[in-house]
Amino acid sequence: MQRIPHIPVLQEPIVEAFRDSEGYIVDATLGFGGHSQALLEANPKIKIIGIDRDREAIAFAKERLAPFQGRVEILRGTFATQLPKLLETYPIAGVLADIGVSSLQLDKRERGFSFESDLLDMRMDQEAPLSAYEVVNHYDLARLQEVLRRYGEVRGAERIARAIIAHRPIASAKELANLIARLLPKKGKIHPATTIFQAIRIEVNRELEELEGLLKALEEHRPPGAKVAIITFHSLEDRIVKETFRRWARNCICPPETFRCQCQKNHALGTIITKRPIVASSSEVAHNPRSRSAKLRLFQFKETNGTRAR
Numbered sequence: 001m002q003r004i005p006h007i008p009v010l011q012e013p014i015v016e017a018f019r020d021s022e023g024y025i026v027d028a029t030l031g032f033g034g035h036s037q038a039l040l041e042a043n044p045k046i047k048i049i050g051i052d053r054d055r056e057a058i059a060f061a062k063e064r065l066a067p068f069q070g071r072v073e074i075l076r077g078t079f080a081t082q083l084p085k086l087l088e089t090y091p092i093a094g095v096l097a098d099i100g101v102s103s104l105q106l107d108k109r110e111r112g113f114s115f116e117s118d119l120l121d122m123r124m125d126q127e128a129p130l131s132a133y134e135v136v137n138h139y140d141l142a143r144l145q146e147v148l149r150r151y152g153e154v155r156g157a158e159r160i161a162r163a164i165i166a167h168r169p170i171a172s173a174k175e176l177a178n179l180i181a182r183l184l185p186k187k188g189k190i191h192p193a194t195t196i197f198q199a200i201r202i203e204v205n206r207e208l209e210e211l212e213g214l215l216k217a218l219e220e221h222r223p224p225g226a227k228v229a230i231i232t233f234h235s236l237e238d239r240i241v242k243e244t245f246r247r248w249a250r251n252c253i254c255p256p257e258t259f260r261c262q263c264q265k266n267h268a269l270g271t272i273i274t275k276r277p278i279v280a281s282s283s284e285v286a287h288n289p290r291s292r293s294a295k296l297r298l299f300q301f302k303e304t305n306g307t308r309a310r
């Protein structure tokens, strides 16, 4: 097998979260199979259904997980499309999503995510129709500005969007990064184009819509007793997960203006396991700097229909 191109983050708490599970765990972001391998080794009672939209990741994970024959099924596609079908078909005992890009996607220049890349691509699925080139070179001012503002929380989004448009065509990530570096001051070690690249990447891969789709599918199906573990890497995603878990855990669903509760206060779908997100220890960050911004939140659905999935 080739060198493993990605170090799984927060592996220990993920293994702990599913240590007592039995049955099917969906690894919605299979990547290079690091989390899945650790789960399969730690718990012989589980099977993994892995999803990824990146062919390169799937090929690697297939080889890596081959020793667990009969306990692994791998699907290519987006989790927002695949998960609803799985929830209808299998008694799912858990769902793991380690949202975001893999180190290989970030580091490999041909994928067009890194500041040094000669391409402008950023697609997790290399067959998807929208690439960073389209966003940077073809979006109109209003749309480009909105992407930067909403997904990068970029201050002065209009000025930057105008500068991008004035410099079209922009052929590579390198060219874009250099343009931004001339416009924005450097903050410490962080490249000034970081949030702009993040915004474009989120738009290209519809990352927030995907996360919302995954949560919607879980809310609709409420797999009894299932644990949900979601690792996020930036505040936009973490906020969506935090607020959704809070809403799911709420017993009272009366509108805020209601004087006295009329809903019988029994509407919680389950329990939040992590009151605060689990973050990487200082030794994990030293070993894998990308774990610095990772946040893990856990939720467990109620075992309402008596079929116990632990």
Ligand SMILES: C[S@@+](CC[C@H](N)C(=O)[O-])C[C@H]1O[C@@H](n2cnc3c(N)ncnc32)[C@H](O)[C@@H]1O
Pocket: 006, 007, 008, 009, 028, 029, 030, 031, 032, 033, 034, 035, 036, 051, 052, 053, 054, 057, 077, 078, 079, 080, 098, 099, 100, 101, 102, 103, 124, 210, 211
């Ligand atoms: C951070 S990596 C996961 C690494 C994995 N946990 C491991 O240990 O190797 C994220 C992976 O999720 C995939 N991914 C991200 N969003 C996705 C989506 N909406 N649908 C399917 N795969 C997605 C990416 O292609 C990438 O391979």
